[in-house]
Amino acid sequence: MKKYLALLILPLVFFVASCTDSTTDPVEQKGSVLIQSNPAGAKIFLAGVDQGKVTPETLTDLTTGAHQVTLKLDGYNDTTFTVTVTANTTVNWSSINLTPMTATYGPIQIWETSGTSAAQPSGLDLSSGNAYGIGSSSANRTAVDIYYTSNGFVVTSADNATGLTRKTYFKVGGGSVLTDGVASSVKDNTWTDRMTDRQTNYVYLYDADMHYTKIIIDSYGGGNPNDPAWVKVKWIYNQAKDDVRFK
């Protein structure tokens, strides 16, 4: 009888034991990933949630498998990518190149400084794409980065006008297709304060807010009595500070 009882209990023990095992959670496999970007300093979002960290930074305690990461930095396009986390390791994810946000403006017409009316502004605000007069009574004149002057018929840095302070540097580029994607060189002491109004190549600008612009003379006209000279310009404004790229 005892023998039968033992045979009956033993399966019961195994059964209970198996039941106990089945209620215990499996041990989660965790890993880490190092997030880097160029430039650094981008905010890191994981599955849309701000992690309170900026690149370069390691995200830890991530479950194994795929995770969606988004990087956000002022002046740059948001960049989303997927990282794969493996158990018990820190994945050194390759650096993410952030692409600068750019704004394209024009053609916008500006006139020479002499013989013009208030409706014929000479100045340009590169960041907003607005044309403003540079006279003392003109609104927003302090936002002007460059202007077209009758003095030598050049497009020149705003600080060459009385009362204006913003300084912009100029460097003639090697091409004439504004959208060719060619980056600027880094501003150095070979950059000047003007460009001729008959320049056919695009020209790189570096403004007082440390933004690069790629500009080109689209067309020109006037320049006679009763018909002041003008130019129409188009440009790409790089909204990322100190970023020379125009792709």
Place this chain on the structure above:
Amino acid sequence: MFTKTKHSFLHFALLFPVLTFFLFIGCEKKEVPKETVKTTTETTPQPAVEQPKVEEKKAVLDLKGTYTGTLDSRATTLRITEQTDTTFSGSITINYREAIHQKISGLLDQDKMVITMKDMLHSRYAGTYSAKLSEDGKKLSGTFTQNVEKTKSTFSLSKK
């Protein structure tokens, strides 16, 4: 008798020098009126003779030279290269974007210190210049009027 004669001689001796003296004086006095008359004749004012007026010809200002300044707010250079009396000629360059190069000829009215000039080459922008000349003749300020559109522009130029 002798006494009488002696007395007479004495009188004569006394009188002779006196008479001689008066005679001498009298002669001198006689000459004075002569001289007076002569003097009077010489100093008599002559009727004013109208002298032919020698017109002092005022020196004509030398306008030749280079004048720089602005016309219609554009940098401008006027060169006066020829001058004959009050007429002159030269060239003017007005630095619009499409610069204007014109030949000019003009006239100086020195009494009024006014200059008038005109463009000599055919152009839709040709016109005439009227300017006041400064007293030292070194500054021209006035108005340019286009022949076609009658547009007026001010200018001010100074001699270099």
